[in-house]
Amino acid sequence: MATDHGYKLAGVMGWPVAHSRSPVIHNHWIAHHGLRGAYVQLPVRPEQLETALRSLPVLGFAGCNLTIPHKVAALQLVDRVDALARRIGAVNTIVVEQDQSLTGRNTDGFGYIHSLLDAQPDWRADAGPATVIGAGGASRAIIVSLIDQGASEIRLSNRSWAKAHDMAQEFGGPVCAVPWAERHDALTGAALLVNTTNQGMHGEPPLDLRLNLLPQQALVSDIIYVPMETPLLAAARKRGNVTVNGLGMLLHQARPAFEAWFGVMPEVSPALLEKVHATF
Numbered sequence: 001m002a003t004d005h006g007y008k009l010a011g012v013m014g015w016p017v018a019h020s021r022s023p024v025i026h027n028h029w030i031a032h033h034g035l036r037g038a039y040v041q042l043p044v045r046p047e048q049l050e051t052a053l054r055s056l057p058v059l060g061f062a063g064c065n066l067t068i069p070h071k072v073a074a075l076q077l078v079d080r081v082d083a084l085a086r087r088i089g090a091v092n093t094i095v096v097e098q099d100q101s102l103t104g105r106n107t108d109g110f111g112y113i114h115s116l117l118d119a120q121p122d123w124r125a126d127a128g129p130a131t132v133i134g135a136g137g138a139s140r141a142i143i144v145s146l147i148d149q150g151a152s153e154i155r156l157s158n159r160s161w162a163k164a165h166d167m168a169q170e171f172g173g174p175v176c177a178v179p180w181a182e183r184h185d186a187l188t189g190a191a192l193l194v195n196t197t198n199q200g201m202h203g204e205p206p207l208d209l210r211l212n213l214l215p216q217q218a219l220v221s222d223i224i225y226v227p228m229e230t231p232l233l234a235a236a237r238k239r240g241n242v243t244v245n246g247l248g249m250l251l252h253q254a255r256p257a258f259e260a261w262f263g264v265m266p267e268v269s270p271a272l273l274e275k276v277h278a279t280f
Contacts, residue, residue, distance in 0.1 A: 008037035009060055010261045013052060014067035017043045021276055022065055025254050028275055029266040037062075037262065046070070050077045057100035062261035064094050065254075071137055078102040084109070088144050090137045093257040105260070108138065109145025111253025112223070116192075118252075118268075119244040120219055125149035128191025128218075132156050133183065133207065135163040138223050139196040143171060146192075155190070157183040187214040193236075195222045200230030207232045216240045223249055226280065247276065 012022040018041065026039035042064060044052040049070050056064060066074050071090040075081055078094060079101040085091050091104035116123045125146050132139055132146075135158035146154055157178040158164035168177040178186040187193060193214060199207035201224045209232065214220070220236035225246035233243040251268045259265040 006036070007060070008035070008062045008262060009040065010037070010062050010064055010257075011040040011042040012065040012067055013042040013044045013049075013070060015043060015045050015069060017041045017067065020067060021250060021279055022067075022254060024276055024279055025251060025272065026258060028272050029258055029264075030262070032269075032271075033262070033264050033266065035262055035264070044070070046073065049073055053077055053094065053102060056094065056102065057096050061096055063096050063257070065257060066092050066094065074104055078104040080104070082106075084144070088137075088141045090140065092253065093260065095260045105257075106141060107253040107256045108141035108249070109148070110256055111249040111251070112142050112221075113145050113149060114252035114255075115244055115246075115248025116219060116221065118248050119221075119242055123219065125151040125192075129153040129155060129189055130192040130194065131178075131183075131186045131190045132194050132196060133209065134158055134196035135160070135167050136196060140167070142194060142196060142223075143167070143175060147171065147173060147175070155186040157186055184210045185213060187211065187218075190214060190218050193218055193220045195224070195230070195232055198224070200224055200232050202226045206230065211235055211239060211241075214239075214241070219244065222246060225250060228280070251276070 012020045023039050030037050046069055071092055074091040081104040085104050085106035088106045093105040093107050095103045130146055130151050151174050154175045155178045156164050156168055156175055159180050161179055164177040168175045195207050198204050218241055220241045221244040222230045222233050223246040224230050228245050237243050255266055
């Protein structure tokens with residue numbers, strides 16, 4: 001339990017930030033654990049990020065989450081960045097330390113892996129090749145977490161070949177870049193498929209990916225949660241694949257952040273799920 005019984009603040013900093021479900025999640029946990037505190041929205045323009053971060057200790061914040069467009073910029077603005085966030089190249093959680101200094105962390109990979117385990121408790125990263133579509137920030141967090149979980153082969157495909165190639169070079173080991181034109185073939189024998197792009201998100205075109213070569217026992221995941229079922233997940237479910245949307249990643253990435261601020265590791269309960277579903 002937290003040793004400091006004072007009122008604690010945390011929040012989500014982004015631009016825009018009004019759509020964020022994080023306040024619903026964290027305020028549910030604060031109430032559930034009987035803590036004194038609140039989690040708020042912090043709309044901060046990119047050019048004011050440093051000022052806003054430096055204000056956290058002054059305003060009595062235990063820390064904050066960072067969302068688009070601040071995750072990469074924050075790397076240069078905090079006092080220290082933990083090793084995992086440094087490898088991922090992005091920060092999604094800021095912790096205000098006892099001495100008022102700021103530590104940057106990244107809990108996105110933790111969130112992703114736990115979302116898979118929710119869907120398939122016996123899931124293993126070394127069960128077979130993983131095919132990852134997209135080479136942005138979320139993709140980096142997911143690839144690092146798959147490597148750390150023991151994945152032996154990660155096929156990375158992205159519209160821009162240079163981005164996929166550079167990422168494969170950077171991470172090395174099990175990661176190999178696949179040209180966009182060959183993405184359909186990259187599903188052969190795969191045990192996991194993950195879409196990290198915005199294709200299929202509300203208002204975006206669906207991801208152009210044929211699933212005919214994907215094994216039926218493969219797990220298919222999409223980090224999008226608006227809508228809950230993207231065209232990719234609908235197509236995968238119809239052919240018998242187990243599917244996972246992005247909501248689990250959002251919920252689980254919040255857990256270690258909450259623990260860092262409030263001293264309690266919370267759970268993703270049916271009551272919380274119901275509350276978050278009601279916001280859609």
